[in-house]
Amino acid sequence: MRQRFETLIDALLPVIATLAALAVGALMLLALKVNPIEAYAALWDGAFGSTNALAETLVKATPLLLVALGICISFRGDVINIGGEGQMIIGAVLATWVGLTFTGLPGWLVITLAMVAGFTGGAVWGGVPGVLKAYFNVNEILSTVMMNAIAVQLMNFLLRGPMIDPSQAQLASKIPQTARLEDAFHLARLAPTRLHLGALIAVILAILVYILLWRTTLGFRIRAVGQSPFASRYAGIKVPRYMVLALLLSGAFAGLAGAVQVYGVNYRMITDGSASGFTGSAGFNGIVAALFGQLHPLWSIPASILFGALLVGANSMQRMVQVPSALITVLNGLVVVFVVSSEIWRRRRQRRRMAAAPEAESPSKPDQAQVRKEAKS
């Protein structure tokens, strides 16, 4: 009974952490002389208040989920991928190029090709830091951050030059954007909302990633390397190879997120010079969602919806009670800090449990992955 209660607490830790973040947010709202209940009501209403609001929430949640899936893979493999922003951009650029080049082909084929292109682009952009980490000992946090910056400049260069909308190229304004994708290439929408097929793709992929991580040898090896590289090497697993694979797959999902964003929402690429101008910081917020979902692909689904809701709700909060939507970025940051900080209670309880009944713990428990990761990194 007591044990079940403690498991429940463990599962609820992220929720408690979020409530704590919202409480801090409420204090900040009070400091801004805004009634927090009114503000949070506006947020809730903006995110779930109508069919349209709900659809917008799911639209925002889609790239978060796709990035989060990749994060589940890489963090389970004990490689930290901070490069979601850049991987999304490169995926989007390649996918857009496909759509603008193969204009004669049928829509379903181009969409498929574009998704593959996005996946591949992200894989390359994640794979490079993977190789650098596995074979050259370069810290992946740093290289992925650098790759983000490189991706942004590459996007700016392409959208101002080789890939610029031909009609913009003639104008003096020269808005850095590509031409619009043909209507036939757009992902199907659930009219009249903006909810598109990408959301469904993301959910299906979440199930596939779950199967990959817990039902295949590849997934087992990635997790094994993440839990204990030394034991893995001893067991004959080629550790560097699985490090590369973890980052490569992680990047691929982010790249797909970029492709889906172009084909489902924007129908073209446009840059304001920054990464978040295109990604809406999904590359970072996806990390938040994955952590919140305890690095579990299926739990990442509700987690992504929650953070999608926060993002959409923030806009309505800004309209209704004039609180800058940046408040949500602050709350996201606090959620991350609180979630990683709350891990200590889980670990403590676990140690007590292990001391009490060492044989009761099976080594494949995800909780233990956390412990080992902590001990290693």
Next chain:
Amino acid sequence: MITDLLSTTVLIGILASGIRLATPYLYAAIGETFGQKSGVLNLGVEGQMLLGCFAAFYVAYTTGNLWLGLLAAMFVGALMGLAMAFVTVNLHAQQGISGIGFYLFGLGMSELLFQRLMGTVETVKGFPKIYIPGLSDIPGLGEIFFNQNILVYGAYLLVPLAWFVLNKTTLGLKIRAVGENPDAADSLGVNVARVRYFTIILGGTLSGIAGASLSIALLNVFQQNMTSGLGFIAVALVYFGGWKPVGVLGGALLFSMVNSLQLWIQVLGIPVPSDIAVMMPYVLTILVLVATVSRVRSPSALSKPFERES
């Protein structure tokens, strides 16, 4: 047009602005060096800088006193450092990830405060250039090295100071011991937690100054997300410099010189796509990381939480 770059005035201009632009990197990266030497990876530098940027600008703008602005930035940075220290030292949170949390916090908070308290982009008159009789008059060199503002000089003084503290003082010995082998340090009576608190708060304070150097000494404005990745590069520079202040200086200069060159290329209208030029320092950093990291060893306990065996 390429030959324009080779004229003396332009060369002096490139070098002088290169020296100047290294300032924020130096403060932030030296601060981060202290943290990492003691075994703590602080990825939240960018967030600390952004808050420092805003605090310095806002206080300087409203009071008209640049020094008060600088103090405010230091205070805000130190507070962020204190929070980071609590989370990493007491709660053993995974450092790479909590750093991202602090980054998002600083990013959002600086924007929130900016929109709420100011709303429009304003400018301040930043720290003035300091004229040093004699030195500033040396042809060429004077313009490059001795015609800068106080924060620029401070950044370069910080390098030997950091080297001295880390290598020649008991405090430095403790910091290095805690970063290499916290268990051994602990058994010899070094208070691991206190040392790490000190380095993280110091790092936060210096990141705050780094932010202030942008908003009230170099650019003299505040804009949302105005550091745009500079704090992350500062973290990279610590690896780049092999955890040595002099190495960090080299990396910072390399970065700022390439940046400065890139700015001048745009000013002179040389037909190199500016986006590609902006990209170069990042590519260069990756290449240098590849070339150096495998040779230099990081502090053994880097990013490992310390827990007493009991």
